[in-house]
Amino acid sequence: MNRGYSGKRRVDGGLDVRKEKILQVVTDDYIESAEPVGSRTIAKKYNLGISPATIRNEMSDLEESGYLRQPHTSAGRIPSHQGYRYYVDALMQERPLSQSELEAIRNEFEAKTKRIDTLLQQTIKVLSQLTRFPSLILAPQLHAASFKYIQLVPINEYNILVLVVTDSGFIENKLIETPFPIHEDELQRISSMLNKKLQGVSLRNLGATLMREIKEEMLAHDRFFHETMQLLVKALETKEKERVYLEGAVNILEQPEFKEIEKLKPIMMLLETEEKRYNILADSSLTHGIKITIGEENTEEAAHECSIVTATYEVGGRTLGAIGVLGPTRMDYARVVSVVGFVADYLSDLLTDLSKK
């Protein structure tokens, strides 16, 4: 509770300056040491010009208003999740990456690839190495993209491989089974027809567009053609199982908060389940930019002791997906935010280059 002392310099709507300073110091120290921070430590280590006793009083207030908590009666204080939230929103010092760090990132990306899937994997490898946290990436979603190129390839008599290249350069393939054999030439004809009709069409409203566009062809062709089209539309409209790649899961083992196997288990299960991995990144991919979710803010219950920092990547102003890292709430937010942000931007640039070629 803010008691409204008139003599205190107070930050607009938040804590007074000194409480803020103490919250910041406690958080910084705890992030670094993973040990509860006591009043004496603060007084000695950070010259705030006040005695431990005063700090104790302030910390007591901060605890009362929910920003700090005590693991047990005679321990120092650690930030509550609410405290971390305040820290992240108001106190965190921006810490841009050093030249050597930037250099390191660029080096890691040195092995140029033209394959988007490989690039995505490379990205989270870099991310997990830099942050030392498990890193995730949500691959571009087929539905959000639009057609650039389509090719139907006969695999055998009854199976056709549908190869789609999106405007952002993502290559996707689907297998469809036809109830009747289709000749290769026929497929070729259909392919080139589709390429003409579907340039730039969003994959989301493929069905409608396609059916409208090829009405006249419909008349010219037989039932087989019709059925093939139906199958094709169905295959492409089937919502893709969302691919969320993971890298560096072992890093979580280094974190003291998960040194007990029982704490670790839910996290590992979370990371191993693709659907849950998707949930972690899904929300973030809706809005542009960096997003931090702390503790109970995470929808996945298993991540209630964790924080997740995500950033979207985009090509030509359109968001394609998101990257993110998962770690304990005691996380060096300043650094992680910088790294995640930079890597996301770097990925965006690389993808933009690829799509221009």
Next chain:
Amino acid sequence: MNRGYSGKRRVDGGLDVRKEKILQVVTDDYIESAEPVGSRTIAKKYNLGISPATIRNEMSDLEESGYLRQPHTSAGRIPSHQGYRYYVDALMQERPLSQSELEAIRNEFEAKTKRIDTLLQQTIKVLSQLTRFPSLILAPQLHAASFKYIQLVPINEYNILVLVVTDSGFIENKLIETPFPIHEDELQRISSMLNKKLQGVSLRNLGATLMREIKEEMLAHDRFFHETMQLLVKALETKEKERVYLEGAVNILEQPEFKEIEKLKPIMMLLETEEKRYNILADSSLTHGIKITIGEENTEEAAHECSIVTATYEVGGRTLGAIGVLGPTRMDYARVVSVVGFVADYLSDLLTDLSKK
């Protein structure tokens, strides 16, 4: 050491019958309980008709010859890795899967897929659910396969997607970059030429075959054609990064031998590194059938406290890859062997069906 008592019924080249029985009982009990087994327990639980003291003498002998060991002076005995090896080779009771288990496996595979990659993932998902161990699968290797179909698809001016379908139905794609634009029609011509020339050719000796086969075409075409061929051969001959999928890594957390994070870490790192995953399965995929490696028999040092049970899967008598599980050396080998074997066979059947279509 076998001391050659004349009065003992001795198994050919191995331990005498009673020692074998005791080794078996110790191993069975330890596999189930994860606790060292004492002489009294054995005497009470398994009616061998001998007293604890006799059992103690026998166990002492078994320890001396390296089949058993004691975690500490006053604990019961547990099998040494050599003991497990003997158990697996000579003592293990075959335990065929029950009808309900077989049914369960078939049910899990119910969601039929025509995509081999999906099928592989499905397979290890089943495997990890049944064994409760981390499960791996080595995808069919491009090099071991032969051509069935090839298609060159233009992605944009300078990039070509090479789509290869192997005889076993595996679809692989590679991206190549040409130093000059190639027209779609030209690609189409090359594709159909290659399809004619390369039917059934092994991907391993692609380069030689191709160059021999198309000598005359070479003359008929220009330098660009020549260069494209070179790029193509190079792309296809580049040894594929071996894909080894993983599922159910969290299962390892359930094993008491890895409840300490320091024991767990090397295993997790092993499982997370694709190259190491590959090493686990690589040897096994050379020879047909089931293979068990125990403790130090594993080449990967991190797996020296583990056993790995693998089985190959095949189509038309040719081995395509292998599946396997990794667990502590204290593993229910009888059950795991049955499950791994059955799942591998089942996968083989499914793949055979697919390749026939």
Next chain:
DNA sequence: GATTAGCACTCTACAAAGGAGAGTGCTAAC
């Protein structure tokens, strides 16, 4: 009124000590 020194109190972490329980190895008897 805000700050601080001083002090009693609380809690954890760690080490030492003791006892119960399980299991062995050895010896002597069967």
Next chain:
DNA sequence: GTTAGCACTCTCCTTTGTAGAGTGCTAATC
């Protein structure tokens, strides 16, 4: 060759004690 008996060993658990860190409260000071 087998077994009963027993001393011995080792782990695991509980108890006890202590050091250390940190707090909250009170009364004095600024």
